[in-house]
Amino acid sequence: MGNWIEACKLDDIEQEGAIRFDHGGRSYAIYRSPVDEVFCTDGLCTHEAVHLADGLVMDYEIECPKHNGAFDYRTGAAKRLPACKDLRAYAARVDAGTVLVEVG
Template sequence: MSCWTEVCEFDEIDDEDVMRFDHAGKTYAVYRLNNQAYASDGLCTHEKVHLADGLVMGNVIECPKHNGRFNLTTGKALGAPVCVNLKTYPAKVEDGVIFLDLA
């Protein structure tokens, strides 16, 4: 069952960038890449640092603390120091607004 939650205007996030989104006591990272929206848990699986403070390079988000990297489209951990994948969430853009399925 889907539970779509409105996040922000699509244009609020630059291409190849990330934004923090807090909802119901949880933090998410919302990305814009190649004119599409993506989302993952907002904290690095290594040291619980906010990924929204990190750097997006193509389809990779780099954690700002220890440079752990994840594929932002799949959540796959790409090497030390991160070894646990990020949980990702379905994202869509409708009428210029990003929605996440947080169910």
């Protein structure tokens, strides 16, 4: 069982957008879906360690800003080369307008 950590306010993330969250020496990306669900993955692309929050979010995919590799941010699954290793995904939820992520 992990620890739920307050990451940001839901309103800090644009719909179909991403935000960077750093905690405990690690970097994460938090996403807001087209229907206001929230998701969290490792923050760095598995191809060249570029921060994904700077990438383009479309539907349920995040596109790496460096080489256009893509991931399904709901599961962390690599969807387009050059990304071929999946991201780790973390549980996320909204409580009273605050985004919480489960890490640990």
